[in-house]
Amino acid sequence: MKQILIISGKGGTGKTSLTAAITRLYDDIVVADCDVDAPDLHILLKPDIKERSVFKGGKLADIDPEKCTECGKCTEVCQFGAITEDFTVKKFSCEGCGVCVWNCPFDAITMYQKESGEYYISEIENGIMLHALLNPGEENSGKLVTGVKQKALTFAEKRNVEFMLIDGPPGIGCPVISSLSGVDLAVIVTEPTKSGIHDLERVLKAANHFGVQSKVVINKSDLNPENTEKIKGYLDKEDIEVLAEIPFSSRFIEALKQAKTIVDFTPDGIESQCIREIKSKLDKLI
Numbered sequence: 001m002k003q004i005l006i007i008s009g010k011g012g013t014g015k016t017s018l019t020a021a022i023t024r025l026y027d028d029i030v031v032a033d034c035d036v037d038a039p040d041l042h043i044l045l046k047p048d049i050k051e052r053s054v055f056k057g058g059k060l061a062d063i064d065p066e067k068c069t070e071c072g073k074c075t076e077v078c079q080f081g082a083i084t085e086d087f088t089v090k091k092f093s094c095e096g097c098g099v100c101v102w103n104c105p106f107d108a109i110t111m112y113q114k115e116s117g118e119y120y121i122s123e124i125e126n127g128i129m130l131h132a133l134l135n136p137g138e139e140n141s142g143k144l145v146t147g148v149k150q151k152a153l154t155f156a157e158k159r160n161v162e163f164m165l166i167d168g169p170p171g172i173g174c175p176v177i178s179s180l181s182g183v184d185l186a187v188i189v190t191e192p193t194k195s196g197i198h199d200l201e202r203v204l205k206a207a208n209h210f211g212v213q214s215k216v217v218i219n220k221s222d223l224n225p226e227n228t229e230k231i232k233g234y235l236d237k238e239d240i241e242v243l244a245e246i247p248f249s250s251r252f253i254e255a256l257k258q259a260k261t262i263v264d265f266t267p268d269g270i271e272s273q274c275i276r277e278i279k280s281k282l283d284k285l286i
């Protein structure tokens with residue numbers, strides 16, 4: 001079983017549309033939406049949620065009023081102003097550092113894991129989808145990404161599928177690092193803009209750093225042929241394969257408006273041919 005991660009240096013490159021479209025071409029697949037800060041794969045794949053579970057992210061301090069003598073030591077040491085004058089913890093200010101626990105002379109403070117979001121195990125028409133949602137204002141998306149991936153891996157092994165597809169987070173932050181771990185291939189989606197080239201270089205460096213092989217899809221490749229050539233020249237030098245060049249098409253937008261993948265919206269269109277070309281190249285990985 002091969003784990004394929006689809007990522008991009010920034011949001012809005014068409015990464016999720018591509019993941020959803022490739023997913024639809026398999027008879028049985030496990031797909032994970034690891035873009036947990038802004039998940040939208042569900043819009044196109046319409047998962048039927050079968051199971052929910054709580055995601056416990058960071059820790060919070062809690063003061064036991066029975067034990068607290070109101071000595072004030074915790075307010076002195078808390079660098080985040082998270083303890084009120086009447087010695088309760090402000091949930092949205094506490095960073096979970098634990099300094100107050102170490103400093104309370106009366107063992108009145110304990111740490112507990114807060115509920116930061118939810119995991120979902122869902123059925124899609126042709127397989128299983130694992131996804132999640134962080135509660136508003138919550139962090140720790142790297143940990144949630146790891147959780148979603150681990151759950152997806154369990155299902156992929158159980159169902160003995162050939163591929164597990166992962167819609168990764170954009171950028172090169174902590175969630176992307178979490179999503180890169182253990183994958184067989186990173187498919188990087190880029191666009192021929194100046195910032196697109198820069199973002200591509202950054203994300204390639206991150207994948208290289210973790211020893212993950214990369215291949216590239218150039219989306220909207222005809223919008224700036226000069227930049228597309230620059231990208232191809234750079235990738236050629238780095239010995240990185242271009243899986244496909246997808247021309248700009250307003251049909252991607254039309255498909256999105258109807259909450260359909262491009263391969264469902266226009267099965268015989270040039271766009272769908274590009275997606276099938278990508279799939280056939282991915283199939284050679286097995």
Ligand code: SF4
Nearest residue numbers: 068069071072074104
């Ligand atoms: S340090 Fe402990 S005892 Fe002192 S005010 Fe804080 S919680 Fe209460």
Ligand code: SF4
Nearest residue numbers: 078094095097098100
């Ligand atoms: S855990 Fe850290 S941030 Fe939270 S109340 Fe204690 S000292 Fe302040």
